[in-house]
Every structure is written in C-alpha cells, then in structure tokens.
C-alpha cells in the first residue's frame with residue numbers, strides 16, 4: 001500500500017503545459033511515467049485535421065507513453081467552458097461531430113477511457129431541456145466508446161470554481177452514470193472520481209469512496225487547497241488512494257495538479273519521499 005502501489009499517469013493538459021503539446025509525452029516519459037491523459041487538445045475544433053491527430057499519435061508512440069484517458073471536446077477548456085454536450089445549438093453539434101473523431105483517435109492509440117464533461121448551465125435554457133440533450137448525446141458517446149472497447153467517464157467538478165456546472169456532487173455524477181447505462185444497456189458509463197473536485201465540494205471522501213468505488217472508472221488527484229502536488233495542501237491523499245484500492249479500485253490515478261512556480265519535471269518529488 002502507499003504511493004508506490006499505485007498506477008499513476010500524468011495529465012498533460014495541466015502538467016508540462018510549458019511545452020508544446022507534441023513535446024509533452026517525451027517530457028512525461030523522461031520524468032519516469034509510461035502513461036498520460038489529456039483534455040481535448042484542440043480547443044478551437046472538435047474535428048482537427050488528420051495530420052494533427054497523426055502527429056499526436058506519433059509523439060505518444062515515440063515517447064513510449066500510453067494514453068489512458070482522453071476528454072471529448074469540451075469547449076474552451078482551459079477557459080470558461082466545462083463541456084459542450086448539454087449546451088444546445090452549436091456546442092452540442094460540435095460535441096456530436098467530435099464523438100467519432102475522439103473515439104477513433106482513442107482506438108488508434110489504445111486509449112480505453114473517454115471523459116465527457118457535461119457542460120455549464122446556460123441562461124434562458126431550461127435545465128430539463130439541457131439534461132434531455134445531455135442524455136441523448138451521452139448515449140451516442142457511450143455507444144461510440146463501446147465500439148472501440150472504451151468506457152465513458154462522467155466527471156463531477158467543484159462548485160466554487162465551476163459555479164455553472166450542474167454536476168458538483170458525487171451523487172449527481174452517479175445519477176448520470178446510471179441513467180446512461182440504463183439507456184444503453186451497455187454498462188460502460190463509469191464515474192470519474194476526482195478527489196480534488198470532491199474535496200472542494202466538502203464531500204466526505206471516505207464515504208464517497210466506500211459508496212462509489214465499484215462504479216468508478218478513473219481517478220484523478222490534486223491536493224487541496226491550491227490544486228497543487230500531493231503534500232502542498234492538507235488532503236490525506238495516500239490514505240485515500242489506499243481506501244480506494246481496498247474498496248477494489250485498481251485502475252489509473254491521473255495526476256491532474258498544477259506544478260506551481262517551477263518546471264513540471266520538478267513537481268514529482270513527493271513520489272520518492
């Protein structure tokens with residue numbers, strides 16, 4: 001038990017962002033990691049040119065890194081958006097256009113988890129309408145993920161930093177997971193248990209872990225306060241990851257924290273302490 005027993009991957013959309021996208025996999029490998037995850041890298045487009053997808057695949061392959069998690073197109077993220085799939089009109093259309101592109105890219109690099117951020121509430125649109133659209137889009141995404149042997153992740157964020165995002169508690173995320181599985185019958189929708197976001201929401205983390213570990217398909221960590229590396233805040237991250245392991249979760253743990261005022265390569269000292 002302890003950190004040495006975990007399978008960590010590096011989130012290349014928050015760590016190593018001081019480097020161009022295509023240089024990040026090699027930098028993660030040089031820091032000792034064989035697995036990485038990404039938010040949708042092309043925030044301006046859900047359908048990048050094939051050459052861009054090929055270049056990212058080449059960078060991952062040449063670095064010897066496995067992509068273990070990829071977000072679908074989620075609007076301007078980083079930025080004001082928190083997903084596109086529940087936002088009627090152009091954003092939902094962009095999400096739909098992205099589904100097969102993201103699923104096919106995942107298949108091409110052997111990535112088995114696709115994360116679908118729900119999207120912010122929109123002024124003047126009834127929440128029920130947004131939820132109806134979201135379910136419709138998530139069902140299509142779950143089927144596409146299944147086609148390439150992947151799971152579909154649903155992530156809760158935190159209310160202070162994402163006040164317009166409706167999924168800001170573990171039960172709210174699990175409710176969507178269950179609805180998608182009911183609608184598809186596939187069972188491949190899973191919870192993305194992000195310890196930082198849940199702690200920012202003031203949730204009882206041991207209880208959440210005990211209750212939802214079995215429905216969890218991916219885990220992400222950062223310390224709180226500050227969203228920095230383990231040890232920079234006051235979360236008992238090592239103990240919480242042990243609890244997850246004891247509860248039966250043995251998947252990837254994404255390092256989704258800010259490096260702070262130093263190069264990302266220097267933000268992993270906690271692993272050898």
Ligand SMILES: O=C(O)C(=O)CO
Nearest residue numbers: 039071077155157256
């Ligand atoms: O926006 C965030 O904080 C995320 O975790 C996106 O996946």
